[in-house]
Amino acid sequence: MGTFKEKIQELSKWNRELKNNKILKENHSLPGNTYILDDNDILSLPRDDGDCRYPYGRDGFNFWAYTSGYMHCNEGLFSVFLRANEGQEPKVAFFAGFPTGNGTYEPVSLLSVPAARSLTPGEGEFEQFTVFSRSSVYYITETHGMRFTLRIFPDRDRKLYFTLYIENLEAEKKEFYISSFINPFLNHSLGEDGESRWFREVSYIEASSRNNDLGSFKIKVNEDINRTTSVSNIGVIRRFIGVSGDSALIRHEESASRYEYVGGSRGSLHAPAALTAGGFRHKKHICAFTEAGAAADIIHLRLQGNEYIRYDAVLGYRIHCRSEDEAGYLLSGQFTPAGIDLRESELHQQSVMDGKDLTLKADRSNTVLLREGIFNSFFEHLKTQVEFCSLIKGYVQLYAGSLIGIRDIFQALEGLVYWQPDKVRRKMLEAMEFVLEDGRCPRQYTLPTSPETTPVMDLRLFIDQGVWVISAMSTYIRVTGDRKILSEVCGYYEIVDEKKSLVRKSKCRDSLLEHLFKIMKFLLSNRDIDQTGCIKVLYGDWNDALDGLGVSIDPNKEYGTGVSVMASLQVYQNLNEMAQLLLHLNAAKYAEEIRYYKAAAEELRFNLQKYAVISNDCRQKRIVHGWGDRRSYFVGSFDDPDHVSRTGLTSNVFWVLSGLNSTDRYMEDTILDSFRALDTKYGFKTFDHAFSPNTPGVGRIPRLPAGTAENGAVYVHASAFAVMALFQMGRPKEAWEQLTKLFPFTHRTISCSPYVMPNSYGFNEEKGIDGESMLDWQTGSSNVILKTLIRFVMGIEPDFDGIWLQPAEGLPFKGFTFDIKIKGCRLKVQYKNSGKGARTYFLNDIKREGIYSEAMKLNRLWISDGDLKTSVLNILVED
Known part of the structure; x- marks a missing residue:
């Protein structure tokens, strides 16, 4: 990996060569001004049509770094830094300032945000780019004959390290300043409100010894755990500087006041007054109650020719302190440049070791769209994406509904098990604690912020939550051979008030296997026994936006007998998975359960073939997505509620993936015809025709613009299921054609990060949408693509x-x-x-x-x- 300085030189060389070497640029380029470098590093240039990002951290702690320089950080509901929306003032900013000759300074932003004309040089050479490595992000700016490299990373203890390495690339000396603005949040909350500043204090603490210590900032945020208990979250930012040769620190100034930095309540980081002046007017060292303080400094320096200066800031914190003494250790201990670099190097090596049990290297591609170097690097970042989705602690998007989805993490864990089974085991056992007493799985849950609090749960009755649990648990045991996990004892929750989503911890505890029995029982209890015998959709199935099928015709009932064919097929698969599991555990002991599950599977197979397949007057067949209460209307049929003949994707896909197609393949041509009807330049659409506004009986899906997300667009998650089905049907050529369309690096443009999976590709010419996505990183498309590569490309x-x-x-x-x-x-x-x-x-x-x-x-x-x-x-x- 080399030294920090060698790494900077290597990255700067890459940037130069990519500009000047056309062949090198073509071989390493991705959409969106982005390039894959050696060791899977990603070089990303600022752009105006989107932003790339990368998460750093582990086990649900996520520090997000963006190409633009935006960054935020949280672990569940606790945010170290809040996210700033596009165009807003960032929470972390770094600047350099150069004397103009008339007593003022020309400030230059060392990140692409804040973006303002006054913060970028109007003349001369100016280079700015971002590199995401395995363990840290690098923001590099070259201007005024100097190179400024800001490296940021979190360590295993959740400390954040900011290192600004300044090099004079010319022989003549330079006088200038550097400035940092760091505004932590340190609160268990979804965002700032009118009271936030009342319970927050920022103070500057002078250094006890001069040497290279610039002094520290302390941030104290008070919050209430409950009506009787108040605590403090305390953060400390320690700062150090080192100079080489005859270079010198001229002076440094600090302020705890955001107002003083930006120029008052009307100012902002887009034009901070202190930076133009080159100093603070009052040097306010404590800020409380009247404004939201921040940690800010301006450090004047003299840098000799071809020498360097290094600035380090370390942010550590402790939450739920009953007294400030509990956080006193944050102000002690030594940090050295060598020690900080060693921590970063260790994180890099650990990331390599974490991935060593699953590696893939393709050789000599036959098509220009699938360059083997890009493909191999993408596979490594895809693993990172699946791990991120598997180990989240909720509130990734930081809004009230951004909890931990049962469906979401169990799909992701089913991918992570192939190289990190120990982490999967722990997360599965954690998640199983939130199953309800009757085997119902909540749609989403949160981890309690303290032992005294109860979790927030999303109790919307999406029928499909438990099906993913059973499939993932089956895969875990087949991959690891670890049957002992079934003997692990887990708890449950019970519902106190369903309408208010109130729950409490149940006194009942039993084995994980008993949890699976109860989940299976709950699923089977929701069959439409009186008519079709298929699984009722209730609130909804995997396609969240299509949540109207379960509504009852009877106004006195919340749910009717509407059916999800996809969920019915998944339960059919679960029944066979459970029977096989019990057969291998102890066939004699579980003989009755095995017989019951096999009989239920056979009955469900018969009912699906009878009711889920419909025909028109021309004797054409179609597998419907589902039907409404009392079979009063169909979706994905020849005549939907809006009188459109519509083909759906997921029911066709799971006819194959559930194993139903292998028992009788008479529907295979129908399935392939549906795939052809759904095909586009970006892959398979969820439905070949979007639902028009006010389509009855289908829920909220018509509220989405046509050609976006699930409403007639390429929802990558569903399309990836279809690729898996094509491989399973022995059609690898068609599978690879579709898989190639889904890879983000095969497109000319992309609105998200092109080295990980997006959740969708939209297309609506009228609205100017052509390939844009809702988001990246937190999407189940990643685990389906990974599992497809493992099960069918690698063939395991x-x-x-x-x-x-x-x-x-x-x-x-x-x-x-x-x-x-x-x-x-x-x-x-x-x-x-x-x-x-x-x-x-x-x-x-x-x-x-x-x-x-x-x-x-x-x-x-x-x-x-x-x-x-x-x-x-x-x-x-x-x-």
């Missing part, structure tokens, strides 16, 4: 007593290598596409025969648990 399909190895044929690469750990055995797999025609398998140089799969149309290899009783298994697959 674990089972309870072995593994199916089934790399897809016709891949757009000449070969690939991958490492993956299954049940304690490291599989080192090499795949070669030699054009031989017939597939061959070698395990530890011994040839093994494959078994032809009619469904997938390829030879796949069965590797038993007996084969896995070794530390390493070397595998060669050759086509």
